[in-house]
Amino acid sequence: MYPHPSPQPPCSPGSPLVSLVFPPDPVWVRAAREAVRSLLAAARRTDLADAALLLTSEAVTNSVNACLANRCTIPVTLFAEWNNPHRLRVLVHDEAPGLPVCQLPSAETERGRGMMLISRGADAWGVCNHGPGRGKATWFELGIRG
Numbered sequence: 001m002y003p004h005p006s007p008q009p010p011c012s013p014g015s016p017l018v019s020l021v022f023p024p025d026p027v028w029v030r031a032a033r034e035a036v037r038s039l040l041a042a043a044r045r046t047d048l049a050d051a052a053l054l055l056t057s058e059a060v061t062n063s064v065n066a067c068l069a070n071r072c073t074i075p076v077t078l079f080a081e082w083n084n085p086h087r088l089r090v091l092v093h094d095e096a097p098g099l100p101v102c103q104l105p106s107a108e109t110e111r112g113r114g115m116m117l118i119s120r121g122a123d124a125w126g127v128c129n130h131g132p133g134r135g136k137a138t139w140f141e142l143g144i145r146g
Contacts, residue, residue, distance in 0.1 A: 024067030058114035066096035095135035
């Protein structure tokens, strides 16, 4: 069983400290990761780096793959911000239809683990599909615990 997403997703990114808009192409996953890495370094919160970079990669990859599968050419958007000095929020929005779901793929399957990793690695997470435009946003927070 996976942790359930938070019932009240923070789908309004507020005032992000990092914002990156890019075409739905896998080459941009690295740039998204590096943007989050820079934010963590500037805040001297490298203790969150491993988890934040992995979960950012998974969320961005899910969005890019959803866009490519649905022939969506509208850019993907990454927002990252500090809710307070200790809580990082990362939100990834795309215009592809449908919502991602947690799966437990077989050991031989190469895909389908992104939402499972986010659900297990984040202190809070969710997916929302309200707000301006079509599509959805996948978000996670780190730094709530301890």
